[in-house]
Amino acid sequence: MSPEAILTPLVADVLAAAEGRPLVVGICGAQGSGKSTLAAALSARFEDAPVLSIDDLYLCRAERRRLAAEVHPLFATRGVPGTHDVALGLDLIAGFRRGQALSLPRFDKATDDRADGAEPVPAGAKLLLFEGWCLGAEPAPADAPINSLERDEDPDGRWRARVEASLAGPYAALFGEIDLLIFLAAPSFETVADWRWQQEAALARALPGAAAVMSRGEIDRFVAHYERITRRLLRDLPARADVTLWLDADRRCVRIRRHGETAREDADSDGGSG
Template identity: 35%
Template structure:
């Protein structure tokens, strides 16, 4: 896998520091400021993990010295058993036959953890093992989860919530139908669309499930969106990631399984990315940063939304 050089944090750190100061200035009593919630959405393989690592290290180091917790939405996937049950309960919907799409995460667990962090309570951060069950994945043993806000630990002041579908907002039924019909039209004209391969009712199931994710998005104080000039770059990037996983752990998905896996969640990019690009904070401008990267994963353009 090509080395991913962090060219994103120089754009992101000034933005984050500014937003944290604005957040802190809202409170008269600085000893009672709740944690700042930063969302990071990134096309899989675009360098999101590298950015998250750089940001958390920077925030925890002087001169900022802000205790930071990182939670990935990937670590909120359903257990293997629950995912298998979901798949068997909806055998005609190929979008939820494996982890990936909205609806395959444990919303209750995520809400509990984020609420605990918001309130400064002691909590363990879930962890998911993607290589388990030959790449199907499963939740790691809770005994291995890291604990924060415990006795003798500094209180978390920044929460970084990251993931490929973080801050996706559901569409109206009319908008969903329009996008699906447009994808079918373009497919008939020879323009490839993964979404067009699926029935509207299966896409509607995912869209309905996404409504529950607003409980996560509504907690965010700012968002960084690592976008791609072409979201289809995700296929190459995800293949490289899995090859590295197989090299390091000796197990994981084959290339054919990776392509099928990406096909399973790619319709969400087609459905929800445009809304994300417009901005998820409504009339509150300036709280979202969009980094557009090329196939080499390097930043080509930066937009403040």
């Protein structure tokens, strides 16, 4: 069974229980796990509910260059906590809860910068789908390097410490706005690099000649920025998420668990350990 088919009745039940109160549903999953596809499918199921990606909250390239110059060079690369406009995200969610019309920002990954314009959302929406790779992440000590990127480019741990401090501060407030958190759990971190490469290959096919399309080696370095938090989420988030769907390498759901329940195998799956 697809994640969409599994989650549609669950989200419908939660919406009904909310009795008209605006609801923020968070979808967390590593790069390439299908969270954007799932969010789009749920949006279509629920009267074109607006979708906000944490990627669309990225600081513009000029702001990240400033962070790179003033704090640490690794902040030039988008993605980790500290490279998003969290205040904008909180303002958008506050406006959604007040029933206001919204203008959702969009980020252009091909140019690595904020896109011109925004997506209008009419007033009165009752469901906001908020998706992102690190939703629900909690801070941890910025301890010894776990990969060559951290060892060679952050030997004193300044970048790691700033990322963890961001999680402990503004990101905690942003993630605290989520009413229902869904986690798409990859089978392993090693699968994530393959998924991210599939995404980049699709971008290259769609935008031939785009300057920001990365090679496989560049993808592996890019994903290394996320490794520490991704591994932590795979280890810890199933115990805290409201719903966890364990995926196999083909993104099929092989196991499901709602918070407080015993995990069960997906009856329509052909098996797998998740």
